[in-house]
Amino acid sequence: MLLSIIIPIYNEEPQLEEILERVYKVPHEPKELILVDDFSSDGTRDILERYRARPNTKVIFQEMNRGKGFAIRTGLKEAGGEIVIIQDADLEYDPEDIPAVIEPILKGRTDVCYGSRFIGGLERMAIPNRVANWLLAKMVSWLFWVRITDEATAYKAFRRNVLDRIELECEGFEFCPEVTAKVLRLGYRIPEVSVRFRARTVWEGKKIGWEDFFVAVKTLLKFRFVRPRVFSKEAEPRL
Numbered sequence: 080m081l082l083s084i085i086i087p088i089y090n091e092e093p094q095l096e097e098i099l100e101r102v103y104k105v106p107h108e109p110k111e112l113i114l115v116d117d118f119s120s121d122g123t124r125d126i127l128e129r130y131r132a133r134p135n136t137k138v139i140f141q142e143m144n145r146g147k148g149f150a151i152r153t154g155l156k157e158a159g160g161e162i163v164i165i166q167d168a169d170l171e172y173d174p175e176d177i178p179a180v181i182e183p184i185l186k187g188r189t190d191v192c193y194g195s196r197f198i199g200g201l202e203r204m205a206i207p208n209r210v211a212n213w214l215l216a217k218m219v220s221w222l223f224w225v226r227i228t229d230e231a232t233a234y235k236a237f238r239r240n241v242l243d244r245i246e247l248e249c250e251g252f253e254f255c256p257e258v259t260a261k262v263l264r265l266g267y268r269i270p271e272v273s274v275r276f277r278a279r280t281v282w283e284g285k286k287i288g289w290e291d292f293f294v295a296v297k298t299l300l301k302f303r304f305v306r307p308r309v310f311s312k313e314a315e316p317r318l
Contacts, residue, residue, distance in 0.1 A: 080185060082110040083160030083239070084177070087150035088127070088168040089117040095126050101174045102166055103133075107181070111135040113154040118144040148249025148257070155242060164236040172233055176274040180236045183270055190241050191267050193227070194234030194274030204278040211292045215256070218296065222303045223263045227271065231255050231295070234274050241267060249298075256295040260302035 084102055088095065102112060116127055118141045131138045137157050141150065151165060162181055166174065172194075180194040196204075197212070204212075215230045235258065245261045247254070263269065 080162050081160040082107050082181060083113055083154075083158035083163045084110060084166050085113045085115065085151055085154035085158060085163060086166045086168050087115050087117060087147045087154065088119065088123055089144070089147070089150075090119045090121045090123060091168040092119075092122040092126065094170050095123055095168060098166075098168055098170055098174070099130065102177075105174050105177045107178055109135070111137065111158070111160060113137050113139070113158050115139045115141065115150040115154045117141050117146065117150045146249075146251035148247070148251050148254035151254050152247050152249065155247075158239070161239055162236060163239050163242060165233055167233040171276055171278060173275045176234065176272075179272050180234050180274065183272070184236055184238060189268055189270050190238045191262055191269050192236045193229060193232050193269055193271045194236075195229035195271040196232055196274060196276035197228045198271060199273035199275050202275075202277040204276070207289070208278065211289070215292070215295055215299070218299055219256075219259060219263075222299060223260070225263060225269065227259075227269055229271065230259050230299075232274070235259075237262075251294070252291045253294050253298045256298040257302060260299055264302065 086102070112135065114127055114130060114136065116124055116139065124140065127138050130136055139153055139157060141153065155163070162184055164177060164181060166172070166177070176194055180192055183189045183192045212229065212231050216227050219225065219227050219230045241262060244265065247257060249257045259269070
């Protein structure tokens with residue numbers, strides 16, 4: 080199965096080449112990289128220009144800064160894979176964990192799978208961030224009657240036809256709660272596998288903040304009680 084790896088990027092010049100080279104080495108074929116630059120103002124765009132000629136690579140430059148969610152939505156329009164996974168452009172997540180996240184989908188056991196930092200190797204995450212992530216995971220568990228340990232993980236993998244069933248509205252970091260709520264409302268399970276995580280600080284380029292926590296809470300509440308618009312019934316949940 081073709082794997083589409085969507086990488087939303089904003090001002091990630093210092094480590095961008097390293098993370099891209101590590102993603103190219105992910106032992107799954109065939110795969111394609113969808114690189115979406117969200118109007119970076121550092122040297123990110125110059126680096127991405129050099130990747131345009133790489134095989135199985137699509138580089139998209141946004142005309143204005145719209146946020147991570149909008150960048151993912153843009154990448155989805157160009158993704159041709161039967162499986163889609165999101166990869167952050169920093170070095171917090173280890174691309175070597177991608178095969179583990181997509182394996183349950185490849186084996187036909189599920190249509191959605193998340194990589195959980197909280198059942199994996201978690202390093203350097205600040206206490207406030209741990210609390211916020213714990214609260215969001217508990218909120219999903221309570222609202223949707225499921226057990227989930229890491230709602231806000233970047234490593235979210237889907238069969239493409241699952242994503243084709245829902246309409247995403249996100250602009251920023253609310254992609255995570257929105258897509259989680261909508262796939263759960265449609266009856267999909269979200270099994271989790273262990274992934275490694277090494278948090279970076281604001282000084283190292285971390286962009287998510289406390290205001291995004293409250294946006295996530297609002298998003299989960301909104302889509303718990305608003306049934307998502309369904310575009311197709313081709314991908315019925317695997318129960």
